[in-house]
Amino acid sequence: MPASIEPVPKLTLYTGPDESPAARPAQPPARPAKPDLGWLAEQSQRLEAASPPEIIAWAVEHYFPKLTMATAFGPEGCLILHWLAEIEPRTPVFNLDTGYQFQETLELRDRIAERYGIEVELKQPELSVEQYEALHGGPLYKTNPDRCCFDRKISVLKQAAVGMDAWMSGIRRDQSPDRAKAPIVGWDKKFALVKISPLANWTKQQVWKMIVEHDIPYNPLHDQGYASIGCWPCTRSVMFGEDERAGRWSGTAKTECGLHTLEEKE
Secondary structure, three states: OOOOOOOOOOOOOOOOOOOOOOHHOOOOOOOOOOHHHHHHHHHHHHHHHHHHHHHHHHHHHHHHHOOOEEEEOHHHHHHHHHHHHHHHHOOEEEEEEOEEEOHHHHHHHHHHHHOOOOOEEEOOOOOHHHHHHHHHHOOOHHHOOHHHHHHHHHHHHHOOOOOOEEEEOOOOOHHHHHHHHOOOEEEOOOOOEEEOOOOOOOOHHHHHHHHHHOOOOOOOOHHOOOOOEEHHHHEEOOOOOOOOOEEEEEOOOOOOOOOOOOOOOO
């Protein structure tokens, strides 16, 4: 790391509601009132050499209490929750509950709460699955999966983002072309939030090594060949040699729900 670059902030652990006011500032430290892309790029470059817990601590230092996290309970999200439980467990975390999630995914939410005391809020679309399918004459995931994802994920996240300044995600650069250039810290124009990806430069192997070493709860469907887990109608297990996201929207050209694409699609 060049000598002119300031060191990464030390990891700060949350010690509970009885900590003295002096131990934690009531407000985040000063930062640009509006998104300063140059400042974000500078911070992102500086954090390239930081560990994921240090990146999370940086996010908490600069954006809490207006920092949130979205998780689909993938291995990366579970790993971030493991660290977040030590750094700042009061950070609001939510899941985009489309109504099409696997039962195993919902049960993992309960296991996370039991292990870490973090209650992940289920953010749901205005219409139930039954109402939504009745409105469109059947399951839209069969005929227009992009619209289904937009209505039941992207629109919901936009509502969840109201009042927040930043959000964390568990994406990795090696997952897909859309994620290959993801910065550690950047401006997410789609949701008008600063986006922080603590695991952007990590690999699948690094993630699973941590999960195994620390006995972190994960979705049991991974043990059945499901490398990437989304909604049950649009997810299958992958075969040997396939890309880890090959089981998502299999048989179509679709590879992303739209949350992490480079340009907004509607």
